[in-house]
Amino acid sequence: GENVEQHPSTLSVQEGDSAVIKCTYSDSASNYFPWYKQELGKRPQLIIDIRSNVGEKKDQRIAVTLNKTAKHFSLHITETQPEDSAVYFCAASSRNTGKLIFGQGTTLQVKP
Amino acid sequence: DGGITQSPKYLFRKEGQNVTLSCEQNLNHDAMYWYRQDPGQGLRLIYYSQIVNDFQKGDIAEGYSVSREKKESFPLTVTSAQKNPTAFYLCASSQTGLSEQYFGPGTRLTVT
Numbered sequence: 001g002e003n004v005e006q007h008p009s010t011l012s013v014q015e016g017d018s019a020v021i022k023c024t025y026s027d028s029a030s031n032y033f034p035w036y037k038q039e040l041g042k043r044p045q046l047i048i049d050i051r052s053n054v055g056e057k058k059d060q061r062i063a064v065t066l067n068k069t070a071k072h073f074s075l076h077i078t079e080t081q082p083e084d085s086a087v088y089f090c091a092a093s094s095r096n097t098g099k100l101i102f103g104q105g106t107t108l109q110v111k112p
Numbered sequence: 113d114g115g116i117t118q119s120p121k122y123l124f125r126k127e128g129q130n131v132t133l134s135c136e137q138n139l140n141h142d143a144m145y146w147y148r149q150d151p152g153q154g155l156r157l158i159y160y161s162q163i164v165n166d167f168q169k170g171d172i173a174e175g176y177s178v179s180r181e182k183k184e185s186f187p188l189t190v191t192s193a194q195k196n197p198t199a200f201y202l203c204a205s206s207q208t209g210l211s212e213q214y215f216g217p218g219t220r221l222t223v224t
Contacts, residue, residue: 042217044202046212089155093210098143098209098210099145099160099170099209100209102154104154
């Protein structure tokens with residue numbers, strides 16, 4: 001079935017370093033790839049998304065890259081800050097079922 | 113104040129009782145979703161609805177039921193058949209099935 005694999009499951013970086021989270025998807029028809037950030041006890045919130053007609057998108061310290069051939073997309077956070085500590089989820093759209101397929105999540109810890 | 117709301121924030125029930133979780137949105141979104149999140153886990157889809165009076169089972173529908181009689185409302189009933197109902201329940205909505213999902217604040221259900 002349709003699947004999104006996310007790695008790593010946990011990531012610890014020093015403040016100021018970069019963090020990279022990677023996802024692969026199985027449905028070649030997927031064309032929408034959002035990333036969500038969930039702080040402890042809070043709701044997930046969209047931080048950036050990309051559609052299949054572009055290969056990269058940036059928003060200040062956050063960027064997402066997409067490789068449709070490899071069915072792979074990544075989240076890049078530069079100059080990490082302690083407030084970036086949270087769980088991050090990637091997702092891919094399923095054209096067959098009209099829903100998002102979520103990855104398992106990555107717990108990012110930024111050490112001051 | 114526009115958005116998606118869930119009530120109550122915390123809910124306690126005795127084993128064997130059915131309980132209904134509320135989800136309301138005033139975003140005029142067509143699609144609505146229910147997810148379950150266990151500690152340290154990802155988002156698992158319970159049910160989703162892409163249009164009024166229609167809904168589909170997600171990955172873990174057993175022991176749950178939903179209705180979609182109005183566009184703005186998508187209540188979830190956790191029945192006594194659900195073997196392990198204690199969890200954090202998140203409702204979401206989106207304009208279509210292939211667009212950004214907005215999440216509610218969640219309901220934390222504890223069954224003893």
